[in-house]
Amino acid sequence: MIALAQQPAPTGAQLFEPIAGVLQGPRCMNCHTVKAPHQKDVGIPHAQLVVRGADGHGAATLQCAACHQIANSADGKVPGAPNWHLAPLSMKWEGLTQAQICEQIKDPARNGNRRTLHEAIDHMKVDPLVLWAWNPGAGRTTPVISHAEFVRYLEIWAAADGPCPK
Numbered sequence: 001m002i003a004l005a006q007q008p009a010p011t012g013a014q015l016f017e018p019i020a021g022v023l024q025g026p027r028c029m030n031c032h033t034v035k036a037p038h039q040k041d042v043g044i045p046h047a048q049l050v051v052r053g054a055d056g057h058g059a060a061t062l063q064c065a066a067c068h069q070i071a072n073s074a075d076g077k078v079p080g081a082p083n084w085h086l087a088p089l090s091m092k093w094e095g096l097t098q099a100q101i102c103e104q105i106k107d108p109a110r111n112g113n114r115r116t117l118h119e120a121i122d123h124m125k126v127d128p129l130v131l132w133a134w135n136p137g138a139g140r141t142t143p144v145i146s147h148a149e150f151v152r153y154l155e156i157w158a159a160a161d162g163p164c165p166k
Ligand code: HEC
Pocket: 026, 027, 028, 030, 031, 037, 038, 039, 040, 041, 046, 048, 050, 051, 052, 056, 057, 058, 059, 062, 063, 064, 065, 066, 067, 068, 077, 078, 079, 084, 085, 086, 140
């Protein structure tokens, strides 16, 4: 067995692996979908026939905000955070490989016009919808690493110029 200190530091595309491990977890993936939000760890389509709608806020007659408030419901069963809605289609991850997700979050044409890697990772440091994943309520599972560790991996990745898997 090689001692920890002697193991080569991860380089290149390996730097995206721990990040992808968070992004591809159910709490994030359930909102980065195509047609409708998903639910549960297996990512089944949202109950009540909820759909994406024109702007990610649902159908005109059944908006996300009808049920999702600015915080989780008292019993935790209905998730909540400010401005709860689906990620735009350009930011969908459903059906994408890790390499495709990596390229997409770096691309200003698809990532909400975030021009630098630092702007792109900033969202993941502070956005309430992202932070919600670590406080999802009702015993839902959380991402595989803590938010602080996630931020550390994001910073290491950005400092290395954001390498993507092939
Ligand atoms: C009629 C009420 C209602 C509407 C409208 C609604 N939701 Fe939900 N949503 C719920 C409830 C209740 C749950 C919890 C289901 C569970 O976990 O068993 C839920 C769960 C979710 C989850 C799963 C969270 C997770 O990872 O487990 C996501 C994502 C979600 N909703 C997104 C949306 C979005 C986006 C919209 C609007 C396009 C929306 N919902 C509209 C009631 C609603």
